[in-house]
Amino acid sequence: MFKSVRDAFKIPDLRRRILYTLLMLAIVRIGSVMPSPLIEADAIQEYFSQASGVMALFDAMSGGAFSQMNLFAMGITPYINSSIIISLLTIAIPRLEELQKDGESGRKKIAQYTRYLTVVLALVQAFGISYSLRSVFSDAFPTAWSIILSIAVFTAGTAFVMWVGENITSKGIGNGISLIIFINILSRIPSTISTLGSQENKWMIVIIVIAAVIITAFVVALQLAERRIPVQYAKKVQGRKTYGGQSTHIPIKVNLAGVIPIIFAISLLSFPQIITGFVTATPTGWWATVLRYLSTSHPVGACLYVLLIIFFTYFYSSITFNPMEIAENMKKSGGFIPGIRPGKPTYDYLKKVSKYVIFIGAIGLAIVASLPVIMSAVTNIDGLNIGGSSLLIVVGVALETVKAVESQMVMRHYKGFLSK
Incomplete structure (x- = not known):
């Protein structure tokens, strides 16, 4: 290193x-x-x-x-x-x-x-x-x-x-x-x-540190995980030269949406609180009860938080990954998935696979976001409830930056950061 x-x-x-x-x-x-x-x-x-x-x-x-x-x-x-x-x-x-x-x-x-x-x-x-x-x-x-x-x-x-x-x-x-x-x-x-x-219970600190290490490892695995769909390109003979015939793959990242679903979910739950802050700093009555239920520290708010993360993961992933466009581009370039006919069968196959991958990513994001919330509720330590989203951002950016430096080093025939 x-x-x-x-x-x-x-x-x-x-x-x-x-x-x-x-x-x-x-x-x-x-x-x-x-x-x-x-x-x-x-x-x-x-x-x-x-x-x-x-x-x-x-x-x-x-x-x-x-x-x-x-x-x-x-x-x-x-x-x-x-x-x-x-x-x-x-x-x-x-x-x-x-x-x-x-x-x-x-x-x-x-x-x-x-x-x-x-x-x-x-x-x-x-x-x-x-x-x-x-x-x-x-x-x-x-x-x-x-x-x-x-x-x-x-x-x-x-x-x-x-x-x-x-x-x-x-x-x-x-x-x-x-x-x-x-x-x-x-x-x-x-x-x-x-x-x-500053916490008096030192065993609680040890448990939090161990949990942070485990969550970090899980976030790294979630960021790097992908489903690779094999693609074969047909051979074309033009004159005396043969083109195509190579094999490649379509990588579908498990975490297609990144940290955006977490940001959307937190923003939507906190929107009533922000609007209330423009009017009064201390809400009272039934509206104060509603705001308390919408907080991630409350069980109802925590459940809504998880459901919103899953919803926004499906929503944003469907925007960033377009099976129809990929299927059309493959058909135009002579590519096909082994055992799957080009055109609509390829689109149906990609759509089916992406649903399973997105589901795994949504559950993974919900786990990453909910574990710090649970830890914050159990330990009564402020600041842990955003640990999951912060870890996701830090790990994702660190991996992207390392890959950027790696690509610069590879172009100049140096061993990079990702090599052993």
Whole structure:
């Protein structure tokens, strides 16, 4: 491993990319601890000390900047939401679907639309945050100008983080947006260790650490697992040359949807709580009971959480994996699955196999997301309920980045990180 790292730094272009990535990530971390000009960090941190659900996930993805309302408080969340919305609209709007198939120029146009939508979502989210905080910290927002300044600060922070992420993708190593989330989640490890260390029951700490190792191993297996469907291409003779005849496979990842179903499920369950926060900080009556039932710490909310994860896994996987398109492309290129006729039989076979694979992935995601919730309820330790989604993000990004470095090393005939 250390020899591979040393060999990677021997390649000038790869060394420059790695150093550029580290520099950009350092800038993100500096911005995440820069205080907001309107609110004191201690006061806002005390207000968000009991954050859970989507609030806790946002705080983890922003590296703690959200709970302190620092410069990068909203982090890259508006960009992620924008990317998801554009991906869904690509299925519904033929013009966007044409742009996606239009090569590099089309992808650049879609990326431009994603940036515009990111700014719009950032403005809306910044207004919601500033308006809800005004009811709690009225002295921090005495005038309309202070709210406008708060909106501008938060939106500018998100725009800058988006710019950094795109530059890491083009000039650095790996996916910049994913790496920003990765480094922000890792920055929360010291506070998590401090929380665990303050527990009086040391055996409980040992059990939590062992469970974390087991969950991490399960997440790695879930991320790497795939079903490979063999594909054979027919031989074609043109003149004196023979083309085709090779064998390959179609990889269907078990976790096709990634962490998106977990984010969707948490967001949907926490949406009533967020809307309520715009009106009052302490809801009462029957509405308070509804919000309590929707919390993942309640058995009803936990069951809804698992069901929503399974639903969104099927929904998003059906968008990202299109058996009809794959079957048509195979038929055009002379490919076929051994024992399956081209055309509709191939489509039916791929659809049947994908259902089983997606089902396994949905159950795996539900296990990863529900185990930390159960552990948090049993141990009464805050912060464990988002451990599954955080682990899924960290492991997925780490594997993708290692593969990116591996591909750069292989092109230059070096042994990579994945070799033994």
